[in-house]
Amino acid sequence: MTKINLPETGQPRIVIVGGGFAGLALARQLAGKPFQVVLIDRNNYHQFQPLFYQVAMAGLEPSSIVFPFRKLFQDYSNVYIRVTEVASIETENRRLITPLGIVNYDVLVIATGAETNFFGNAKLAQLAIPMKSVSEALYLRNAILDDYEKALTCPDVEERQGYLDIVIVGGGPTGVEVAGSLAEMKQYILPKDYPELNVSEIDIHLIQGSGELLTGMSNAASQKALAFLKELGVHVKLNTIVVDFDGEKVSMNDGTTLRARKVIWAAGVTGAPLPGLPETARGPAGRIRVDRFHKVDGLDEVYAIGDIAYMEEEAYPKGHPQLAQAAMQQAANLASNLLRQKAGKPLRTFKYRNLGSMATIGRHRAVVDLPRFQFQGAFAWLIWLLVHLFQILGVKNKVFVFFNWVWNYLTYDQSLRLIIRPRAPSHKNN
Numbered sequence: 001m002t003k004i005n006l007p008e009t010g011q012p013r014i015v016i017v018g019g020g021f022a023g024l025a026l027a028r029q030l031a032g033k034p035f036q037v038v039l040i041d042r043n044n045y046h047q048f049q050p051l052f053y054q055v056a057m058a059g060l061e062p063s064s065i066v067f068p069f070r071k072l073f074q075d076y077s078n079v080y081i082r083v084t085e086v087a088s089i090e091t092e093n094r095r096l097i098t099p100l101g102i103v104n105y106d107v108l109v110i111a112t113g114a115e116t117n118f119f120g121n122a123k124l125a126q127l128a129i130p131m132k133s134v135s136e137a138l139y140l141r142n143a144i145l146d147d148y149e150k151a152l153t154c155p156d157v158e159e160r161q162g163y164l165d166i167v168i169v170g171g172g173p174t175g176v177e178v179a180g181s182l183a184e185m186k187q188y189i190l191p192k193d194y195p196e197l198n199v200s201e202i203d204i205h206l207i208q209g210s211g212e213l214l215t216g217m218s219n220a221a222s223q224k225a226l227a228f229l230k231e232l233g234v235h236v237k238l239n240t241i242v243v244d245f246d247g248e249k250v251s252m253n254d255g256t257t258l259r260a261r262k263v264i265w266a267a268g269v270t271g272a273p274l275p276g277l278p279e280t281a282r283g284p285a286g287r288i289r290v291d292r293f294h295k296v297d298g299l300d301e302v303y304a305i306g307d308i309a310y311m312e313e314e315a316y317p318k319g320h321p322q323l324a325q326a327a328m329q330q331a332a333n334l335a336s337n338l339l340r341q342k343a344g345k346p347l348r349t350f351k352y353r354n355l356g357s358m359a360t361i362g363r364h365r366a367v368v369d370l371p372r373f374q375f376q377g378a379f380a381w382l383i384w385l386l387v388h389l390f391q392i393l394g395v396k397n398k399v400f401v402f403f404n405w406v407w408n409y410l411t412y413d414q415s416l417r418l419i420i421r422p423r424a425p426s427h428k429n430n
């Protein structure tokens, strides 16, 4: 296998696998510094995952929440981007194997994030719809709109129910936000778009395995989220696990079933470490075990940050929460340590600073947990909007998202309800 085309600049080569919150933050902090930085991602863009659900609910254009890597690094000659999927690592030879060729590294940073966890259920993995990429969010948008179109011409009540009803599995922030957003779509948009449909026939079900929503947030946040969803007419079922789905019928562990063709899977994530890592690196939930300096256990010059990394800290004995904040803080500490190491200075151990967590459940409804206090309702919703707007990359994206939100707020009507089915030119299908 040949080497991937990269110039030898004489600077130490830091290869970052994954341009999510962690990998991208690290690459940005090392841009313009005395390293050759190679950023590898299977996509040529960064994805802002917290707003996937708004793409799926036709509230935002996919292009407003993704950002091309090349545009970000136009002014930095020490950053090289390669769009490919890393297949494995050969730590003894300090190299990565990709379909484009071999990539040698002096320092390797694994920031590959997490993937959807179907808990080993192959049928659910095949038929349920996850939301871990912008393409999956778009797929969901198409599936929802397509099924409403089919429901219009379906005379059979039972079959129509299957097209209309939606089951969301997982009552974490993603499940709760999707449920709230779908309930608002049902209330404000569908009666205008589909006057022939009886929207009261549409049922939105949220199934949560544990006894409360938003596990990990405060009790007040869990209770309020439940109350908000009930106000919006969402059927919430706690202490229930979805065990099967055949594309038409969803089965629960209490023996009950629901008729629905769409199951949105928001029940959790798991790490998927790259092949080639030693046994010592294996942490819980598929994550990679690292020390307080982000170094992978048992390896030299190999680091892991973000969702994939498992670091035990006194205050977080089971690892850090898999959140954007943790990913970015880890990236900042590693960047600073790589620079300190080069300057011969002592390294700093990582300490996670919890800045709080939040979730929104439709307009004027959100829950916010800050380290010292919690609040819910309209003010929390405003804070949620501001925090997310501030975090989106790029001025153009911020402006587009802001105008979309203002427009949707004033008109109760997004205009992105398009069913776009990507298709290759016919000669490519031959």
Ligand SMILES: Cc1cc2nc3c(=O)[nH]c(=O)nc-3n(C[C@H](O)[C@H](O)[C@H](O)COP(=O)(O)OP(=O)(O)OC[C@H]3O[C@@H](n4cnc5c(N)ncnc54)[C@H](O)[C@@H]3O)c2cc1C
Pocket (backbone or CB within 6 Å): 017, 018, 019, 020, 021, 022, 023, 024, 040, 041, 042, 043, 046, 047, 049, 050, 051, 052, 053, 084, 085, 086, 087, 111, 112, 113, 114, 131, 132, 173, 174, 305, 306, 307, 308, 322, 323, 324, 325, 327
């Ligand atoms: C729907 C949803 C909503 C969320 N909402 C919030 C929220 O409101 N607040 C919050 O703090 N967190 C939220 N999160 C969690 C947050 O997005 C993650 O914690 C964060 O993305 C982790 O960053 P990361 O860099 O570790 O991984 P990611 O951001 O997932 O990035 C991983 C990158 O690695 C690339 N990659 C993976 N494997 C390979 C490979 N083999 N070769 C090449 N490239 C590869 C991927 O393409 C991706 O770009 C949400 C997550 C989801 C899915």
